Every structure is written in structure tokens, then in C-alpha cells.
Amino acid sequence: MPTLPRRQIARLALAALAAVPLLRARQAAAEAREPIRQPEAPGPAAFMQRAFDLRGAAARAGDQAYGAVIVRDGRIVGEAPSRVVTAGDPTAHAEMEAIRDAARRLGTRDLSGCEIYASTRPCPMCEAAAYWAGVARIRHGADAADAGPPRLARC
Numbered sequence: 001m002p003t004l005p006r007r008q009i010a011r012l013a014l015a016a017l018a019a020v021p022l023l024r025a026r027q028a029a030a031e032a033r034e035p036i037r038q039p040e041a042p043g044p045a046a047f048m049q050r051a052f053d054l055r056g057a058a059a060r061a062g063d064q065a066y067g068a069v070i071v072r073d074g075r076i077v078g079e080a081p082s083r084v085v086t087a088g089d090p091t092a093h094a095e096m097e098a099i100r101d102a103a104r105r106l107g108t109r110d111l112s113g114c115e116i117y118a119s120t121r122p123c124p125m126c127e128a129a130a131y132w133a134g135v136a137r138i139r140h141g142a143d144a145a146d147a148g149p150p151r152l153a154r155c
């Protein structure tokens with residue numbers, strides 16, 4: 001195999017790195033075009049079951065075991081597993097990704113009237129994101145415990 005000059009290798013590596021956000025955006029847009037499969041019997045138990053299904057998918061993909069869904073008017077409008085490891089993004093918690101998915105699908109950054117179902121109690125970053133998105137209520141854990149509206153933690 002012929003060797004490439006170091007400068008050319010560095011240029012190729014930078015080009016590949018620059019393509020990552022573009023590829024992620026394309027993947028996210030493609031996912032947002034796929035309709036979300038709605039549960040046969042919608043309700044808190046079914047929504048939390050989906051969050052736990054996503055948690056399982058995250059673990060099988062080698063990621064952190066978290067999943068989250070966003071619900072509005074009894075329908076899932078956004079969902080995601082954690083992508084921290086697979087996307088190499090420390091902010092790609094399941095709740096953040098589900099909020100982004102719902103915003104893309106609904107075509108708005110205003111998620112007022114939405115509830116978030118998370119497999120685990122959301123961390124302060126995700127709770128703040130839910131606050132800024134206008135999410136009305138957080139439910140978490142196997143028993144879908146109601147944590148009330150998201151709060152903005154003091155820094």
C-alpha cells in the first residue's frame with residue numbers, strides 16, 4: 001500500500017471529521033420521516049414500556065441504558081435511546097434526543113402540553129432542556145412516577 005504524506009493524511013482526517021455532523025443531521029432527518037409506531041393501548045404504562053424498549057435498544061447498541069419518549073395528546077411525538085456512546089456526543093442523553101426528535105417531527109421548538117417519559121429520572125441538563133422546551137410534566141422509572149413540571153436548576 002502506498003504511503004500518503006502526513007499533510008494529506010491530516011487533510012483527509014479533517015474532512016472525515018467535518019462530515020460527521022452532516023451525516024448525523026441527515027440520519028436524524030431520515031429518522032424523523034419514519035412514522036412513530038403508536039401503542040395499541042395508549043397510556044402511561046404503554047408510553048413507559050416504549051421508553052424501556054428504547055433503553056434496551058440503547059444497551060444492545062453498546063450505549064448507556066436509557067430511553068425516553070415525548071407524548072402529546074395521548075400520542076408519542078418523539079422518542080430516542082441514549083446516543084452518548086454511539087454518536088460520541090456527551091449531550092446525547094435519551095431525553096435530549098427525544099426532545100430534539102419531537103421538535104423536528106412537530107416542526108416547532110415549543111413542546112408545551114407534552115409529557116416526557118424517561119426510563120430514569122432525568123439529569124439536570126435534560127430537565128433544563130425540558131423546561132426550555134415548555135414540556136409540561138416529567139414521568140420516570142418503571143412505575144412512571146410523576147415528578148411534575150420540569151424545573152430550572154440554579155447554576
Ligand SMILES: [Zn+2]
Nearest residue numbers: 093123125126
Ligand atoms: Zn440527561
